[in-house]
Amino acid sequence: MKVFMLGWEFPPYISGGLGTACYGLTRGLDEVGVKVLFVLPTALPQGAGQAGPAAVSVVSAGPKTKGGAEEKGQGVFEHMEMRVLPAVLQAYGQPADYAKAVEKLRRLQAKGQWKAAGISIPIGALAPGALAGGYRGDLMGQVRRYATLAAQLALEEKFDVIHAHDWMTYPAGLTVAALTGKPLAVHVHSTEFDRSGEHVHQQVYDIERAGMHGADCVICVSHLTRSIVLGRYGVPAEKVQVVYNAVDPPKGGDFDVTPIRRDEKIVLFLGRITMQKGPEYFLRAAKKVVEKYKKVRFVITGSGDLIGSAVELTAALSLGRYVTFTGFLRGDDVDRVFRMADLYVMPSVSEPFGIAPLEALSHNVPVIISKQSGVSEVLTHVLKVDFWDVDEMANKILAVLRHPPLQRVLREQGQIELRKLSWRDAAQRCKVIYEQLAGAASVA
Amino acid sequence: MASVVFYFQVHQPFRLRRYSVFDSGTNYFDEQSNARVCQKVASKCYLPTNAVIAELIRAHQGRFKVSYSITGMAIEQFRRYAPEVLVSFQELAATGCVEFIAETYHHSLAFLYHRDEFMDQVQMHRRLVEDVFGQRPRVFRNTELTYNNDVAKLAEEMGFDVILSEGADHVLGYRSPNFLYVPPNCRRLALLLKNYRLSDDIAFRFGNRGWSEWPLTAGKFARWVDQINGNGYVCNLFMDYETFGEHQWADTGIFDFLRALPGKVMGIGDNDFLTISEAAARYPASGELDVPHMISWADIERDISAWLGNSMQANALYELYALADDVRASEDPQLIEDWRKLQISDHFYYMCTKYFADGDVHKYFNPYESPYDSYINYMNILDSVRARLARAKSARAG
Incomplete structure (x- = not known):
């Protein structure tokens, strides 16, 4: 064949x-x-x-x-x-x-x-x-x-x-x-x-x-x-x-991973900055999170046609000190950013599948995905939200940041589930x- | 002579409402869904099954006996949402053929975390049974038949004559659940163990068309019961009452089975039906059964991993009981009651990740989309309780 x-x-x-x-x-x-x-x-x-x-x-x-x-x-x-x-x-x-x-x-x-x-x-x-x-x-x-x-x-x-x-x-x-x-x-x-x-x-x-x-x-x-x-x-x-x-298991090898600030938890958005990927909902949820929890940094990785408006929205929500834009990353830099993350969020408005959550899980990072994604058909040990429900997104982000046992179980079960894919x-x-x-x- | 001992568990949890980290109210319970479920199960199970039981007691002129444990949580909800259910149980109590037994009022795992709280809840439930049914319970069962030597010891100290648990293979070994046992270090407490094969034939397999014994008829089941003769005294059929009409729908023929069973059982030899206390009084204990580790009637593991099997469950339970002494000392009845309703074991069952991906029984009874949602919701509510406690404390200090 x-x-x-x-x-x-x-x-x-x-x-x-x-x-x-x-x-x-x-x-x-x-x-x-x-x-x-x-x-x-x-x-x-x-x-x-x-x-x-x-x-x-x-x-x-x-x-x-x-x-x-x-x-x-x-x-x-x-x-x-x-x-x-x-x-x-x-x-x-x-x-x-x-x-x-x-x-x-x-x-x-x-x-x-x-x-x-x-x-x-x-x-x-x-x-x-x-x-x-x-x-x-x-x-x-x-x-x-x-x-x-x-x-x-x-x-x-x-x-x-x-x-x-x-x-x-x-x-x-x-x-x-x-x-x-x-x-x-x-x-x-x-x-x-x-x-x-x-x-x-x-x-x-x-x-x-x-x-x-x-x-x-x-x-x-x-x-x-x-x-x-x-x-x-x-x-x-x-x-x-x-x-x-x-998803492939991540490559071995040690990276020198230094958090941006050690006392901050990192919540990661990784994807094209386009309407489809829902960066706006991510930022609006971030706003609600920082009302309750200050030691957090929202990292937005990727580029796209909405990058300008995402930066503007960050400023309009007074989120400047909590949000970092890294631009487009590839290869080892992607591995690094996953390893630094405490939580990965995929707030996609429409996502035919969505491989990035699998990559996050393979890096042992807990995951929140939008219900409007194909990957939510195959993953059960993740947190799921409607992309438009920023209150619930913030509720879940806060839960992961505040409750280590939740992170632990999501990681453990996520690893098991990943082996099936x-x-x-x-x-x-x-x-x-x-x-x-x-x-x-x-x-x- | 083989004696069938029917014990039915009646319980409804107070389900929690969706409580976000941004919520601040002190109403934690989903009134609407609790009312809806209670009324649904009342009409599908409690009322029709009680009618069949009453009919059987009349028809067999007092020779048909059953025992019930009804949690405080279920009775509170009957009072609120389906008072006719409570009346029908009281009518059964008046026949003299029905025994009501004691457990923790809140269907909790308090035994594992706080002995004083555990004993308070058992006393509350004892009083409730006396008030509602006019019986002083002589029998104790711990939530979901969770059991070990220490539970037995404490039950004896609290004055109970009989305790129930699961006839788990890994504690019984070659021994049979059809005999009575005595727990180590107990002098007079009798231990009755669930015959899980025959119980689950009714509770889980009855309507399963893929099962080799389907369809299960009353006559066939009565012959299985009769086989106990010469190899035991009792046939302990312990199950959720919701088996009738709710887990096994009426169209499986479960009610016809129940209606026919007593006649078939008593039609063979001198087999009969007993309440739990009657069985314990009639038959001697056959030996000591040592159960050092916690067992229960849940899942194939028959252990406590359905409620305490992952870090979220352990954390939620730990945080809940970390508040125990302060809440109990708060003298705030509403706070104490809310905290106690947060002890209902179902809240932790919903957080179970075993088999979650396979979509089995854990999922069927779960009002949440995932165990994670359940944990998040629970911990948000616990935050609110903690905040109320802090306010109450500072108010008293001020």
Whole structure:
């Protein structure tokens, strides 16, 4: 079994949970003996300005990077190869006319002429600045470019199934499927409704919808997401499956962890500073907490389009001395900030899954999550609140800060619960799906 | 001759209302849900089951006997929300075929933390039973059949003749719960142990269609009881009264089973029914049973881990009883009463994390979404009690 996997994030270049999920799933697939050809754009993480390299050298399609990110110390895969395509999928951001493009690719293939840069897929022009959520520049152009290059690559490779992660790779997945006739699974890590509320970007929605309807199987990260896929995208229920995300045990090794101030408890927010993640509710709860408990620091880690208004709200609530913004962190810095934390809070307004709470638990940090999250379907030994209920959020934050036995039991039970969530199991479920798809395809 | 000893436990906790750390009121109890549950269980269980028991006592002309323990918490709620239930229990008391036994008034774990408080609660309950049912209790059971040698010793010192506990395998070993025992260092106290296999056949398995013995008929059960002959004297069927109609719904046939059982049991040989005190008077103790560690009738562990199995429970109980001496000395009746209602063992049961993820019986009876929510709520209320105590203290000092 070999999978042609289309993603747009992979460690160390990540901006959120997708890269973590792709890495974990790929490693799990490796363990269960599924070969993965991972096709990655030369992605820059959103908000990489602070922490990441300013630019990544463009590697043309073709050079084989066996083991992917191994040189970064992320581990070595036995069955995985990685290809990096010269397309830049920068953000969380349609296939209008695949038939023509596919036809053109076929003609070129027949003539034995390949010229990647010259192929363009007709698609509606994008009005500049019309994209929400930080979709910069000519993202749609890059999505098309990635699709084209991926299609080109696919014709040179042998594989059984195509697996595409999130909307930016759906056009590539559809194109490759049309070209090769191989079954396509699209993996929904988040939908436009999660990212943008009711103000969806129509083009993004259309790409998502086309990808889901064009795929042979839609894999959702939670039942919450599955219900959105059924209800908002009208996908037939029988082809929509749920595969929960998981978490890796944290890397060993000692970090020099020095609290910001030793006599303060640290309450952590870690995620993009966007409407979806609910930073405002976190701050409003913080306000209520400090009325009762002063030796506390609220650390907000991440970047995003609401960072400015979050800082303003902090000032307006007179929370300056209790709140620290760290910007976007990655790698060891994420491990460090988790280790310093006494409590992790995920107040998301809408969270298809939410891997960060699992990471917090794996660092032995107690967790409060919003009930509006997919991860709340799999975790029972955590505290749960409605994201809008800032009184209850504050009540629970205070309880954790004030009652060490509560922290202790949440930690103990959380560790036990965490062991039930492994990427190997998630990969095993995907493998079953692949086998069904490949079996059905060979019969057809 | 095998004697069936039915003992039914009747209890309703005062459930707590949602109490945030930002709340400051002194009303801690969820009046609405307590009333609702009490009335629901009254109509599904207490009233219909009492009617069946009364009917059986009449039909068998006094040869059918049962025993009850009704907590102070349940009686207070009957008075408030379902007075007709109390009347029907009083009617049963008047038949002379029903024994009422004593426990802690507040269904508490006070024995583990505060002996004086424990004895006060037992006395309160004794007085209550005398007032309401006109009987001086001779039998004691500690909350949820929590028991060890020390509980027995103290019960004897307090003048009880009989004590009840669980026939747990790990204390009985090869011995049978169908005999009577005597606790070490006790001179006349008799110990009766629950036959958990036969009790749980009714209480837990009766309606389970996956059980190999389903459907359980009165005739079949009476034959199992009869098998005790030659290997014991008593068949101690101890269970929650809510088994009838609430845990086992009426449509399982549980009421028909109960209606038919006495006739079937007494129809074989000279098997009969006894109250607890009658059984203790008729049969001799077969030996001494040493129970150094706490046992109970809860969960498969049959220990106290359902209430004291994790750090939250230990902490909540510790903090509760840390206030004991000050509250008891406060001379503030409302404060003392609130503090005592916070001792109801159910509050700690809700904090249990055993099996929580599996969604079993702990979850079914739990008004909270999680054991953590329960602990947080409880500790917020304890804060309020502590604050009242501090105010009362400073007022008296001033």
